[in-house]
Amino acid sequence: MPYFCEIKKRLNEIKEKDEIIILAIETSCDETSAAVVKNGRIVLSNKISSQAELHRHYGGVVPEIASRKHVEAINPIIDEAMNEAGIGFDRLDGIGVTYGPGLVGALLVGLSTAKALAYALSLPLVGVDHIEGHISANYISHPELEPPFLCLVVSGGHTHLVWVKNYGDYKVVGMTRDDAAGEAFDKVARVLGLPYPGGPSIDSVAKKGNAQAIQFPRAYIDEDHFDFSFSGLKTAVINYLHNLKQRNEAYRIEDVAASFQQAVVDVLVSKTIKAAARFGLSKIAIAGGVAANSALRNCMSLQAQKHGYELFYPQPVFCTDNAAMIGCAAYYNLIHGKADDLYLNVEPSFSKITARYPQK
Template identity: 60%
Template sequence: MFGWVDMARLVLALETSCDETSAAVLRDGTDILSNIISSQIDVHKKFGGVVPEVASRKHLEMINGVVQEALDQAGVDFSMLSAVAVTYGPGLVGALLVGVAAAKAIAFALDIPLLGVNHLEGHLYANFLVEPELDFPLLCLVVSGGHTDLVVMSGHGSYRVVGRTRDDAAGEAFDKVARTLELGYPGGPLIDKLAPEGNETAVPLPRAYLEEGSLDFSFSGLKSAVINYRHRSRLRGEAVNRADLAASFQRAVVDVLVDKTVKAAGRFGAGTVLLAGGVAANRCLRETLAGECNNRGIRLVTPPPVLCTDNAAMIACAAYYKFLRGDFAPLTLNAVPGLKLGEERY
């Protein structure tokens, strides 16, 4: 139908799940020819978080220009594409729809395959852009503003979620604590920047390990503990050292993430751990996890920070393996804001 077997394997991917408008062109799955990211951080900063309607409108404004820039930087045109891929969930429904509509239009106009990609799957595949040859099974820690999951990856497209957050995701807790500390938005990078100036043992904060043997996470109590500490200090007229509190909070998050990740790797026989998601850019998390993995003889793969946050290159990489399987989406593809990892809802 498409005649894609004889074509060069060039995949154009679009990512519009939240507040980054991104387009990328990859050759043969891992060769990044372009990866254009237009961030909306400055737009949403004054609101203290992402406003869905505003995000959707910005995607509409930016999508055509970002796609063209990705093609120009890659040195290709539409006629050379083998397939077009797009994030169709999870995410903000209005934002997702912009990317889905654009990708469907391109696929229809060019008569090339359409590939629907789960956003979380894309984060996992950011690691394959760093290390294309990885031995399964893999244990993946996906940690972002909306998700904190431990995933066993037994093969391309085969996932089993073995641990997840029961309340706030780690990235969400970072943002809320940063707001409490009046640091601004987005909170994760700001806490990461401030924490090295503080003493991470200065403020005793809880670690929620949950019931024995559980690989789930819970950060709501920790977030509340930080808020209550600051509130009590104000009532007593005591000054709060924001660097100490930020460092203590960050250490409490990282301790639990790292402990459960290395335990899960041992439990499921994974010799390699992958780190994925926006919080994967956190220096304390990367350094602590690297140390623990090294102590246990576990290989750790971490993408560079630009591939940790939302970007279309990771979507193109995940899509490439779908392309090889002929796992194409129909032109009736719709946005699925609550899409689960490993689920296909075409």
């Protein structure tokens, strides 16, 4: 039977099934990951091969090296994920894969692999938006969580405040106008001489610092919109260090890291709490690599409790890039009949989560 006829049959069968198992693949940046996820929220395996050690040498991700490493790692990581899940390929109901946004070469490795598997196994292919994946990580860590809720997506490339109206229905209520929060962490860490990736380095060093030592700017904190800006903060840290160095004055890296981190956290928390009130939402979630930040978690928890919001955040392993979150998002797409054909291409710089509310 031709592939598309098989898929039509499969999609009809899926409507009747109680147990849907998805093999998911994530290769958008420098993590090669494969996961097996049951019914969207039960993670049977989640294997991640990180290239961080390799890119540390260059102070950031080198796209061509990332693609080549994905090619080496992808098949073994899929085998590991299937073995750990303890199931054969015949038990799968679909293949989920990140198709964007991300690095073009890196995405192509994951998508080509997913297409080959989908075709060979006659399974539906489900292309997943990476940002939808990050948001979905919350469903894994909190099986009781259902939309609607407000989600602060803070990752290496994105800082979005998203009103999750329903599965697959997103409205952006605010976003960064320049650098993403994770990008600011990475750039400031580099200036401070801390290792890549900068976020975890700053998080750990800041624990020994005084967050009130230096008053760095908190852009837009009092303005009546939910957009962010972190590029001025990054420049303020660079200028602060430059001035001290020129005067041959010493500084404590711990204090600079803690004060920078506090400036980021204050803006993120303040805007999120105000947006939840503005849009009448009682649940707040955070997602993306920066959601693993201890100061952000602590501060958001305190403020959410103070203002009466329920707060959700993923376990650290589901904050940074992983295939389990892609499997979760793929499940909700699949049960809503959203599968892709084999012409699906990568979308390096497009996310479907762009629609603004209110429309501008």
